[in-house]
Amino acid sequence: MCQRMDSASDTIAAIATAPGCGAIAIVRISGPQTLQIADRIFSCPAQPPSARPGNTFVLGFAHTPALDGSSGDLIDESLILIFRAPHSYTRSDLVEIQCHGGTTSARRILAAAVDAGARPAEPGEFTKLAFLSGRIDLPRAEAVLDLVRAQSDRASASALAQLRGGISRSLTTLSDLLVSTIANLELALDFPDDEYAGPPIEAAISSLELAVKQSSDLLSTAGEGQLLRQGALVVISGPPNAGKSTLFNCLLANERSITDHEPGTTRDTIEETWILNGIPIHLVDTAGLNGSATGPEADGVRRARSMIRRADYHLHVLDASQSLPAASLADLHMLPKTESLVILNKADLGTALTSSDIAPFASICASLLRSEGLDIVRQSLSTALAQAPSTEDVAHVSQRHAAALRRARDLLAQAHDLLAQHSPENQVLAASNIYRAISHIDALTGKHCSEEVLATIFASFCIGK
Numbered sequence: 001m002c003q004r005m006d007s008a009s010d011t012i013a014a015i016a017t018a019p020g021c022g023a024i025a026i027v028r029i030s031g032p033q034t035l036q037i038a039d040r041i042f043s044c045p046a047q048p049p050s051a052r053p054g055n056t057f058v059l060g061f062a063h064t065p066a067l068d069g070s071s072g073d074l075i076d077e078s079l080i081l082i083f084r085a086p087h088s089y090t091r092s093d094l095v096e097i098q099c100h101g102g103t104t105s106a107r108r109i110l111a112a113a114v115d116a117g118a119r120p121a122e123p124g125e126f127t128k129l130a131f132l133s134g135r136i137d138l139p140r141a142e143a144v145l146d147l148v149r150a151q152s153d154r155a156s157a158s159a160l161a162q163l164r165g166g167i168s169r170s171l172t173t174l175s176d177l178l179v180s181t182i183a184n185l186e187l188a189l190d191f192p193d194d195e196y197a198g199p200p201i202e203a204a205i206s207s208l209e210l211a212v213k214q215s216s217d218l219l220s221t222a223g224e225g226q227l228l229r230q231g232a233l234v235v236i237s238g239p240p241n242a243g244k245s246t247l248f249n250c251l252l253a254n255e256r257s258i259t260d261h262e263p264g265t266t267r268d269t270i271e272e273t274w275i276l277n278g279i280p281i282h283l284v285d286t287a288g289l290n291g292s293a294t295g296p297e298a299d300g301v302r303r304a305r306s307m308i309r310r311a312d313y314h315l316h317v318l319d320a321s322q323s324l325p326a327a328s329l330a331d332l333h334m335l336p337k338t339e340s341l342v343i344l345n346k347a348d349l350g351t352a353l354t355s356s357d358i359a360p361f362a363s364i365c366a367s368l369l370r371s372e373g374l375d376i377v378r379q380s381l382s383t384a385l386a387q388a389p390s391t392e393d394v395a396h397v398s399q400r401h402a403a404a405l406r407r408a409r410d411l412l413a414q415a416h417d418l419l420a421q422h423s424p425e426n427q428v429l430a431a432s433n434i435y436r437a438i439s440h441i442d443a444l445t446g447k448h449c450s451e452e453v454l455a456t457i458f459a460s461f462c463i464g465k
């Protein structure tokens with residue numbers, strides 16, 4: 001386990017709810033001084049907070065710290081929830097004071113807690129304490145952030161599966177397998193001439209095959225994990241007046257972008273988040289690719305091209321009622337063929353342009369004005385983004401997990417090949433590879449990891465979590 005931070009001996013406090021107008025706001029306090037601080041800033045009938053059992057709550061008044069018998073200035077009528085160590089989120093004493101929403105009460109209660117001896121918490125510090133106290137491992141701590149940030153039900157289900165140990169269990173199984181493999185291997189290395197050295201080596205070879213497979217299985221969830229966490233940047237492009245903004249509005253089911261028969265109506269890039277089958281999509285409408293544009297329209301075209309370069313996927317709209325000018329054909333062929341879908345729009349006006357003219361690009365015939373072809377666009381986009389979406393609520397490894405798992409898997413595959421050569425020197429090298437793979441897995445679970453890694457992970461949390 002990583003070394004406990006000095007801050008484990010501090011008592012930290014933060015507003016745990018988002019700023020702004022809301023029904024209630026919550027101030028969280030945790031650490032060894034929590035109950036003494038609560039007694040100084042919270043008054044309730046009968047017993048003070050510190051005399052109450054854990055897992056209880058009581059209605060009372062939050063106030064500025066009481067001094068020498070004086071009761072302090074009233075802040076708000078509030079509820080206090082008391083959690084006693086080790087039965088709390090951080091495993092330390094913890095209270096949550098629920099006051100009226102808005103910004104004033106919570107801010108004043110936090111200030112009162114700080115006056116009474118608490119330190120303002122850093123981002124993610126409550127979850128960091130939960131990790132440092134051993135209550136949750138690192139993948140579970142990261143899942144808390146994923147859950148808070150989830151933009152869709154699917155992303156939230158994946159984060160919850162990770163919070164409930166989906167990834168941790170697989171990593172423990174893998175780590176246990178490697179530890180027993182190394183034990184077998186060490187035995188064979190200690191007694192190389194022993195007639196019993198052969199079977200352990202063979203067992204280690206099979207175990208490594210299994211370990212490589214387990215790593216690959218976890219890694220196979222990374223692509224979808226990235227999609228659920230970050231979403232996909234889908235850019236709508238095409239020549240002016242083809243129906244790009246009409247497509248944008250149809251997909252969002254919202255008249256977000258202005259459409260008009262006049263070319264050059266959309267001058268800037270317009271971005272909205274849209275959830276398609278649980279995948280957060282950052283959908284961007286762009287200015288038409290007009291090579292002869294000048295002034296602000298030319299700026300819009302530059303912005304469109306810059307967006308197109310960054311896109312994960314392209315929806316390229318063409319007016320199918322007219323033949324395609326050479327410049328527009330050239331623009332189309334700048335796009336990656338496997339990550340693009342062409343919408344042959346305005347089919348109601350005729351089909352001068354057909355799918356064979358734009359082969360090998362995949363295309364869909366549509367009349368967006370009549371909402372025809374939209375379902376196929378949605379379906380094709382969803383399939384293109386998540387080839388084989390997971391059907392159950394499975395956890396998905398993050399980019400951090402994937403990077404470490406790839407290193408571990410490569411080391412294990414090499415170890416496997418080295419052992420298969422049946423030479424004592426290679427067996428020593430193989431053992432060293434397995435030890436290194438174990439250390440990558442330990443860094444993943446947080447069993448051994450640097451303060452630097454932890455700081456990076458928890459810095460992306462919000463304050464109060």
Ligand SMILES: Nc1nc2c(ncn2[C@@H]2O[C@H](COP(=O)(O)OP(=O)(O)O)[C@@H](O)[C@H]2O)c(=O)[nH]1
Nearest residue numbers: 241242243244245246259260261346367368369
């Ligand atoms: N006939 C017909 N007109 C369409 C269709 N889709 C869009 N339009 C019209 O084409 C014009 C340009 O559309 P717009 O979405 O602004 O094109 P953009 O410049 O590519 O964004 C508007 O007058 C739309 O109403 C369609 O399927 N059929």
Ligand SMILES: [Mg+2]
Nearest residue numbers: 244245265266
């Ligand atoms: Mg437009």
